[in-house]
Amino acid sequence: MESTVEPRLEWTSDIFPEDHTYLTFLKKVFRHEFRKNGFRRISTPLIEETSLLRKIYPENNNQYGLYHFQTKNDTDVTLLPAASVGIMRAYLENEKFEWLQPVYYYYMERAFRQNRIRKEFYTFGWEVIGESDPVIDAQNIYMIYTALQKIGLWEDIKIKINSFGNAKEIEKYTDELQSFFENKKQVMSEETAENFKNNVFAPFHSKDEDDLILAASAPSIIKFLKKDNKKYYADFKTYLDDLSIPYIEDHTLFFPEDFYTHAIWKFEDSSWEELASGWRYDLLARSLGSPKDYGAAGFSIDSMRIIEMLKEKAITIKNKDHIDLYFVQLGDEAKRVVFPLSLQAREKWINTLTSLGTPSIKEQMLKAQRIGSQYVVLVWVMEARNGIFQVRNIPAWTQEEVKKEELIDYIIGKIWKDSLNFYEPSKDLVQWEIKKDETES
């Protein structure tokens, strides 16, 4: 009989444990970087009201690829295409945080865009809200740059930078681009010429080689920058130079949303695929409806692309998912002995597995070996009754006889100390005493 199970949607991913090891590692690396920079984690909903999103992703433009739909109460809602929008919304909605400006938030979330190859994707990033200075943009780049170095990825990565100017400057520049490209539509690819009708930046976003040659010949926004932004952009580059960070100035680097300002940048791998991008968006708060402006900058890292790069370099990750002890058992009597023993082993933080269903001894032994358990204990009816077990050290091909009541100490003595999965949650708990009059008030 054939399986009729619908496969996953091809634009989504399953992350099986083998790959989750990479994701867990990346989270750990970036969590440490984020934390030592003073950032704290925030999670906002993956769904927001569509009317919020429409303020910055206009409906007449489908280049953003939003997923939106109606709930059963006829609210139109949207799956977040980027975490920054939700974080800014949360910040603006909770004025209590204003006195702590600037705020430093980081996130590790999924996001959704219909116009990407991986339409459901994993993104890490941080946001600085309440400060506007080019040193912050340089710091953002520095953080990713050093983190990628630490995990062995650096060769062939390119950092591209550009300026988004301010609202007035980008408007003038857009006019300039319009007239520059207007009489060159015949040399554009068909798709780009079509996109150009709604978007003067279309040649910049194209993958077509001729379009890119055309784009390269277009004027740069830099000469449209007035005094303040000229200085901002120059300082941004000075900070990068001070930090010895290599970068390429690319006047074709733009993002489709129009709430960006000043510095924008992108990390690309050797095949020009985007790894991370960053922005200043001092206009975002006001675009969403805030009466006040807030300086804001952030970035987002495509964690799945980084995982692919680690794999391409044949890098694997050490992990704590090893099994130290495996009980192979046969028969109800053996199971009744083995089950509480496996619970006791786990209480002592030994990673322990037992076959609890009723597969054959052969299947159980195969499984124990395939998952790489260091020790295997075989318990049949006789062992269950006399309490003396044969303990096999699989990698060493040795076997010893151990008494039931000495088994756990025996294993602890044999495996490496740092192999124990030790953690005592109560150490992290602070139980504040509630005085009687406090509960009554």
Next chain:
Amino acid sequence: MESTVEPRLEWTSDIFPEDHTYLTFLKKVFRHEFRKNGFRRISTPLIEETSLLRKIYPENNNQYGLYHFQTKNDTDVTLLPAASVGIMRAYLENEKFEWLQPVYYYYMERAFRQNRIRKEFYTFGWEVIGESDPVIDAQNIYMIYTALQKIGLWEDIKIKINSFGNAKEIEKYTDELQSFFENKKQVMSEETAENFKNNVFAPFHSKDEDDLILAASAPSIIKFLKKDNKKYYADFKTYLDDLSIPYIEDHTLFFPEDFYTHAIWKFEDSSWEELASGWRYDLLARSLGSPKDYGAAGFSIDSMRIIEMLKEKAITIKNKDHIDLYFVQLGDEAKRVVFPLSLQAREKWINTLTSLGTPSIKEQMLKAQRIGSQYVVLVWVMEARNGIFQVRNIPAWTQEEVKKEELIDYIIGKIWKDSLNFYEPSKDLVQWEIKKDETES
């Protein structure tokens, strides 16, 4: 001017850093428990094809509260209401895992249901696929039971258990319930009487007191169990007794989906709110279209409810988000000294913050104190030039003069060793050498 920012949807949650501390803690607690039980983490997409979901959540029944919608390619897709469906789909789609049966997966994900108060929610859980034995169901309960004990939550928690029988038994039992309730519709609440038309279990799911009295008088499924399932249920209870786990047999405990079999159970807090639930669903694989049956059991924990309980008990969590060093600076010259110094401090794993924008000294000092930084260094033009800093120990109300080049060692010497946010990613990396002939093959 008024803010016109749309607030978050009321059925979603923002998790600000203060609350994220709890979520991070819970993830750590359960990750350790999951790991020592031999489970490994999996993430499947939050979106699956609606036709997959419809096989187990029929369209004519809106008690599941699925969010589904069309993509721009007219594919009907659904946000996952529970992680287990996606995990089983992934398992069935990737036959390579069959030889490793049983598989042990855990997950920590968001899920979505329109018919809950918190319609977007956070859920942790695990799945055992490929084994069917009551000892596994007992082990699932034991894991949650001990984990909740370890984090100080146990009093007032109730564990309810019941059997779902098998397909034949539940069919007979449904007929029995139908005739039992049929002539009692007039004593049901209006809503329950309405729901009863499509669902004979409606009185069991009601919150109305009279409905619950009626439900309590209904027959139990237990007497409809045939020999095998009678034994399964009895063994399940025996294992729980052996583990000294207190439980209540509740014949009104049922879940709306009909792919469950054998043991089902639920953890409730003292106000009868659900904390966690668990099931065996040996019918799920076949319901989804698999030609083969797979024994399967799992559970899901409502992490937000556990966080609420910790807060109600005035329990707070120690965390690593402390700031050890804060640079207060004024003027471009000071900033150019302070910025690289803060990067160096972080390279030594000191959690460090600097005001990089241009707030006043007063604002910066206020912020340093409010975030609780242990050390604050003040750098004006003079300090920047002569390289001698005043270092304040905020909690101790003391101040010392430290030379710029000695600052980082000074701080490391002062703060607790375990306060350093130390982590060396390269230790976790294994770079396998790729031989020339491997890359060429």
